[in-house]
Amino acid sequence: MDPVRIAIVGLRNIGKGHLRRAVACDQAVVTAVVDTDPERREQAQAEFAIPRAYADAAEAFADPAVDAVVLAVPNHLHAPLSIAALEAGKHVLVEKPMACTAAEAEAMLAARDRTGRHLLIGMNQRFSSRGYRELLASGAIGTFQYGRCRWNRRRPHVALWARGDWFCDRKRSGGGPLADIGVHKLDQLLFVLGWPRVERVSAVIGMGVGARCGQARGRNYGVEDFATVQLRLEGGGVIVCEAAYFLNQSEEEYQDMVCYGTLGGCATANPEAWTVADDESVVPLALPDVTGLSATPVEHLVAVIQGREEAMCTPEQGVDMQRILDAAYRSADQGCEVAVPQAVLA
Numbered sequence: 001m002d003p004v005r006i007a008i009v010g011l012r013n014i015g016k017g018h019l020r021r022a023v024a025c026d027q028a029v030v031t032a033v034v035d036t037d038p039e040r041r042e043q044a045q046a047e048f049a050i051p052r053a054y055a056d057a058a059e060a061f062a063d064p065a066v067d068a069v070v071l072a073v074p075n076h077l078h079a080p081l082s083i084a085a086l087e088a089g090k091h092v093l094v095e096k097p098m099a100c101t102a103a104e105a106e107a108m109l110a111a112r113d114r115t116g117r118h119l120l121i122g123m124n125q126r127f128s129s130r131g132y133r134e135l136l137a138s139g140a141i142g143t144f145q146y147g148r149c150r151w152n153r154r155r156p157h158v159a160l161w162a163r164g165d166w167f168c169d170r171k172r173s174g175g176g177p178l179a180d181i182g183v184h185k186l187d188q189l190l191f192v193l194g195w196p197r198v199e200r201v202s203a204v205i206g207m208g209v210g211a212r213c214g215q216a217r218g219r220n221y222g223v224e225d226f227a228t229v230q231l232r233l234e235g236g237g238v239i240v241c242e243a244a245y246f247l248n249q250s251e252e253e254y255q256d257m258v259c260y261g262t263l264g265g266c267a268t269a270n271p272e273a274w275t276v277a278d279d280e281s282v283v284p285l286a287l288p289d290v291t292g293l294s295a296t297p298v299e300h301l302v303a304v305i306q307g308r309e310e311a312m313c314t315p316e317q318g319v320d321m322q323r324i325l326d327a328a329y330r331s332a333d334q335g336c337e338v339a340v341p342q343a344v345l346a
């Protein structure tokens with residue numbers, strides 16, 4: 001089988017990680033790197049001996065020695081660059097969140113349908129969550145009732161100020177911690193549950209602390225400090241999702257996920273899964289061992305292109321997620337529960 005020829009677009013934080021993994025993947029070869037920043041471009045090209053380096057992503061999309069592109073660029077570029085790459089005949093792995101709005105995500109999905117290329121979303125927490133998904137599908141914890149997922153960081157979240165400034169600009173990010181890190185936890189939980197339809201959401205966001213911390217550093221901070229979202233699922237069941245950059249919590253950072261069913265539960269903590277017996281004893285359950293599949297989004301992209309794996313992080317689900325995020329921000333703005341538009345079938 002021919003190796004998949006990849007271009008990595010965006011070479012700073014997560015893009016460097018994708019580059020390392022693509023270089024290490026025996027079924028892939030990195031033929032080009034792209035970044036508007038010359039230093040990052042040259043450094044990546046030199047460190048990994050990549051044949052070509054481009055300042056403009058359009059050059060990589062036009063390169064016949066590129067089969068697929070990995071887009072690790074600010075969120076507002078996800079839609080235009082994905083669509084341009086698909087139209088140029090390339091397969092695409094785009095980072096999360098899929099886009100800044102559901103309308104952008106829908107346009108990306110339409111481009112995927114038009115071009116027949118693969119479009120995958122970089123939801124990397126799914127790769128370690130497949131055992132939970134199998135456990136729930138087996139019925140071992142009964143019918144899902146309630147789930148909670150959180151990713152919260154403590155004020156002043158020093159690392160944030162070292163990241164790209166677009167993270168704090170709603171126009172370029174699509175949202176704050178909910179769209180950035182909450183999206184990972186919510187995606188993980190919905191994935192584990194087998195992607196149920198979310199009917200209604202009710203969200204509250206907090207503002208003010210981040211803006212004051214930003215002001216003290218001469219930086220703009222235009223997104224929420226924290227968000228808490230309640231999601232009602234079709235057929236019953238509720239999820240609460242929390243995400244924060246600026247909580248005055250004792251831990252620097254934590255993230256978790258927990259699911260409760262009618263017989264037991266599972267969590268990203270110990271024990272990982274259990275049932276509760278009638279005498280109230282907690283009986284640990286083993287998580288199914290899901291091995292032999294790719295462990296990272298880049299390996300998965302390559303496996304999907306080569307026909308060895310079914311696409312896991314689909315753009316249909318990416319559109320669903322964008323609709324949920326849009327609805328959550330709308331709910332927070334309006335101060336009431338709102339309906340999530342009909343889901344796309346995955």
Ligand SMILES: NC(=O)c1ccc[n+]([C@@H]2O[C@H](COP(=O)([O-])OP(=O)(O)OC[C@H]3O[C@@H](n4cnc5c(N)ncnc54)[C@H](O)[C@@H]3O)[C@@H](O)[C@H]2O)c1
Pocket residue numbers: 009010011012013014015034035036037040055056057071072073074075077095096097122123124163164165180
């Ligand atoms: N899956 C994860 O765990 C994870 C973690 C971090 C970031 N992300 C996502 O990855 C994406 C990038 O995040 P980051 O933290 O690496 O951002 P970053 O700001 O650190 O890096 C973005 C890079 O893109 C480059 N760039 C900007 N515009 C470009 C263009 N038009 N063409 C080519 N290069 C361009 C910048 O110069 C920079 O090097 C975002 O969508 C973010 O949400 C995902």
